[in-house]
Amino acid sequence: MTIDAWLRAAAARLNSESARLDAELLLTHLLGISRAALYARLRDTLAEDIVASADALLARRARGEPIAYITGVREFWFLPLKITSAVLVPRAETEVLVEQALARLPTDRDLRLLDLGTGSGAIALALAKERPRALVHAVDASAAALAIAQENAERLGLGNVRCALGDWFRALPDAPERALPPGLRFDLIAANPPYVAGDDPHLLQGDLRYEPRLALTPEGDGLSAIRRISADARAHLQAGGWLLLEHGHDQGAAVRQILSRDAYANIETIPDMEDRDRVTLGRWQG
Numbered sequence: 334m335t336i337d338a339w340l341r342a343a344a345a346r347l348n349s350e351s352a353r354l355d356a357e358l359l360l361t362h363l364l365g366i367s368r369a370a371l372y373a374r375l376r377d378t379l380a381e382d383i384v385a386s387a388d389a390l391l392a393r394r395a396r397g398e399p400i401a402y403i404t405g406v407r408e409f410w411f412l413p414l415k416i417t418s419a420v421l422v423p424r425a426e427t428e429v430l431v432e433q434a435l436a437r438l439p440t441d442r443d444l445r446l447l448d449l450g451t452g453s454g455a456i457a458l459a460l461a462k463e464r465p466r467a468l469v470h471a472v473d474a475s476a477a478a479l480a481i482a483q484e485n486a487e488r489l490g491l492g493n494v495r496c497a498l499g500d501w502f503r504a505l506p507d508a509p510e511r512a513l514p515p516g517l518r519f520d521l522i523a524a525n526p527p528y529v530a531g532d533d534p535h536l537l538q539g540d541l542r543y544e545p546r547l548a549l550t551p552e553g554d555g556l557s558a559i560r561r562i563s564a565d566a567r568a569h570l571q572a573g574g575w576l577l578l579e580h581g582h583d584q585g586a587a588v589r590q591i592l593s594r595d596a597y598a599n600i601e602t603i604p605d606m607e608d609r610d611r612v613t614l615g616r617w618q619g
């Protein structure tokens with residue numbers, strides 16, 4: 334069987350919008366080559382054992398397992414991140430949060446940044462890469478997730494990231510439950526927290542079935558993590574510091590209301606590339 338024939342058959346078997354791309358990613362992963370190299374070899378014949386291995390990967394994808402869990406890698410903000418089933422697969426929408434954060438972070442001074450619920454480290458590592466003078470704290474309540482974030486930071490040579498295990502702000506080494514002194518406060522706090530409502534049927538469908546429940550939902554109405562982070566961030570932000578929260582496309586108004594009640598200023602919701610509410614931010618006046 335040629336590479337071209339396998340790709341056509343595989344794409345036909347996968348019932349998704351990204352079927353062809355998924356098939357290509359599985360085969361490039363297995364063959365250890367780039368997509369450009371795959372295209373240069375479309376007429377090559379695949380050995381039988383390779384076809385068998387490729388079919389086994391395809392069967393996993395056809396059952397709904399995310400591609401990143403099968404290949405063990407996902408690119409985020411041009412950084413190749415190691416991914417396992419212990420972490421959420423980083424989403425393209427989250428790059429909107431990174432863009433908004435970078436627009437508020439000067440390049441010419443030292444910064445203290447915090448990424449709450451870091452998972453694979455996606456947000457923390459993107460900020461650490463783009464702002465080498467920043468010290469980026471990355472927090473997660475899952476030890477398995479945090480180990481992946483730490484490994485990604487090391488593999489990418491990002492020495493300005495500090496990982497901390499625990500429940501949101503309680504994970505911070507300096508001042509677990511009280512207000513931080515000004516010198517230790519953060520210039521910006523970013524979070525893509527779990528925000529899906531506990532009874533949302535999507536949790537039992539598609540790729541989400543494979544991702545850690547802790548990463549997807551705080552249970553209840555889906556807003557409890559956002560409420561806590563918004564309330565507690567006030568004691569951890571510099572005067573003039575920013576809080577940026579990713580949320581569901583139907584939660585923009587609710588998150589703006591939470592930030593407003595908590596007395597943030599300059600509250601704004603930024604849409605994703607599909608023009609859906611995605612990131613809400615506010616500035617702590619101190």
Ligand SMILES: C[S@@+](CC[C@H](N)C(=O)[O-])C[C@H]1O[C@@H](n2cnc3c(N)ncnc32)[C@H](O)[C@@H]1O
Pocket residue numbers: 420421422423424427449450451452453454455456472473474475478499500501525526527528547548549
């Ligand atoms: C939606 S995922 C985001 C992962 C990553 N930041 C990203 O954008 O790809 C949410 C993360 O929050 C973590 N988390 C959930 N509850 C937490 C808590 N109480 N304290 C700290 N982290 C928590 C989960 O383990 C998960 O890694």
